[in-house]
Amino acid sequence: MKIVDIKAFPTSFRVPKENQVSLGIGTMTKRDCVLVKVTTEDGIVGWGESHHARAPGTIGHLVNTTLRGLVLGMDATDTTGIWAKIYKMQLGSHGAGAATAMAMSGLDQALWDIKGKATGWPLYKLLGGTNRPVPAYAGGISLGYQPPDALAAEAVPMVEAGYRALKLRVGDSVKADIARMTAVRRRFGDDIAILTDANTGYSVADARQVMPAMDELNIAWLEEPFPAHDHRSYAMAKGFGRTPLAAGENHYTRFEFHRVIEDGNITILQPDLSKSGGITEVQRIAAAASMWKLPIHPHSSMTGLNQAVSIHFLAAIDNGGYFEADLSVANKFRDDLGSEPWRISKDGCVRPLDKPGIGVEIDEKFLEAHPVIEGPGYV
Incomplete structure (x- = not known):
């Protein structure tokens, strides 16, 4: 179950003025997310979400470059080993700190999604x-x-x-x-x-x-x-x-x-x-x-x-x-x-979903139709 591809999708949409909510950090004017797609040599696809960090393009780039380079070719079921490698090589020293934690979170979720789909068990x-x-x-x-x-x-x-x-x-x-x-x-x-x-x-x-x-x-x-x-x-x-x-x-x-x-x-x-x-x-x-x-x-x-x-x-x-x-x-x-x-x-x-893995089916056409909007999400 070797990992053959990892791809992050930073995506955004504007929030209409009538739906904007104000809170302690300002008024939300857009919503961002970063989805992470992992594919194995067996053709199993797992999905996870990395928090956008109010800089979705940055988190997506971190996944698509550094984390991809570290993890590609590893066994998708080795969630502990993959976490340990990212910690040693990226997070533990001079490694973008919280941004790496967020980037690796979506990757880790996608790996657990793969394990569930491979076994037929819900998460x-x-x-x-x-x-x-x-x-x-x-x-x-x-x-x-x-x-x-x-x-x-x-x-x-x-x-x-x-x-x-x-x-x-x-x-x-x-x-x-x-x-x-x-x-x-x-x-x-x-x-x-x-x-x-x-x-x-x-x-x-x-x-x-x-x-x-x-x-x-x-x-x-x-x-x-x-x-x-x-x-x-x-x-x-x-x-x-x-x-x-x-x-x-x-x-x-x-x-x-x-x-x-x-x-x-x-x-x-x-x-x-x-x-x-x-x-x-x-x-x-x-x-x-x-x-x-x-x-x-x-x-x-x-x-x-x-x-x-x-x-x-x-x-x-x-x-x-x-x-x-x-x-x-x-x-x-x-x-x-x-x-x-x-x-x-x-x-x-x-109640949790009963489908294999996380159980949420992702529409990739939505990701294509909503490219990332850079800039602050709160004003």
């Missing part, structure tokens, strides 16, 4: 799991900055569809954030879990002011109030209230999660299977977290491919938490790029 079964229900929350690029009543109204169809947890965007102003959280809590009562994500938009002073209000509103977590490297601010904020701190989508490999776990300030861990090193590496992160009784709530990336992988993964670990269901409006990467990745049930859960 969750390869990983030791079962086809069990996984609780989901309404997330993705949705429920952003808008008037409180409008925000509550946007959430109504999500709750009616079955979601029992919602993630709100905070990091605007403390006053506005509290007003939005309060409106949603009043609208839905205590039966709905409310999660929040600041997208690194808070200062320490903001966190000190907002967290007591979050305690009063029974907020389930405060995600990424600060950048991933700002360990001191996380340590300070831990004492500002009872609301747990969450992070992980911008932590790369088990080596960065090691400090997070041992510090004990962040107790909701959110590695992204398209950013943190792929399935092979996030397995290791989840195992380390389980020793400390910490849950894994994966961050979802852009496409239905990543989202399907996340569900498979959650169905196969013993410390899995929520699946982040991307409910952003008009997401072509979820709706048009591939086959249906998941479906919510009335009990607020999703």
Whole structure:
């Protein structure tokens, strides 16, 4: 099962103004993704998603040049050996750091897709799991900055569809954030879990002011109030209230999660299977977290491919938490790029796909019709 070809497809589409969402890092004006296609000598094709890093052409180029050169000719089933080679030759020293972690994540997913197709097993079964229900929350690029009543109204169809947890965007102003959280809590009562994500938009002073209000509103977590490297601010904020701190989508490999776990300030861990090193590496992160009784709530990336992988993964670990269901409006990467990745049930859960491998069929004509649009995706 030697690898004979590796190709990355950076792709983009513009977001119409009426569908743009504002959050802690700005307003999204376009969506990007990078899909990775791996082909074996047997003709088996696997697909994976590398996070775009807000520089999709760069991530695609890294896959198509450096990683391709390192991995071509290796056994596609040797996911551990391939990961180790990339770490030794690229990631561990002078190797583009987080960009390499993202690039190798999509490659690793594609290799697991190949293993599933070769054996006829769905990914969750390869990983030791079962086809069990996984609780989901309404997330993705949705429920952003808008008037409180409008925000509550946007959430109504999500709750009616079955979601029992919602993630709100905070990091605007403390006053506005509290007003939005309060409106949603009043609208839905205590039966709905409310999660929040600041997208690194808070200062320490903001966190000190907002967290007591979050305690009063029974907020389930405060995600990424600060950048991933700002360990001191996380340590300070831990004492500002009872609301747990969450992070992980911008932590790369088990080596960065090691400090997070041992510090004990962040107790909701959110590695992204398209950013943190792929399935092979996030397995290791989840195992380390389980020793400390910490849950894994994966961050979802852009496409239905990543989202399907996340569900498979959650169905196969013993410390899995929520699946982040991307409910952003008009997401072509979820709706048009591939086959249906998941479906919510009335009990607020999703299940992994039962087809071999990841189970999402990719439309390559979509990739051809949506070439990469370089430049920032948030303004």
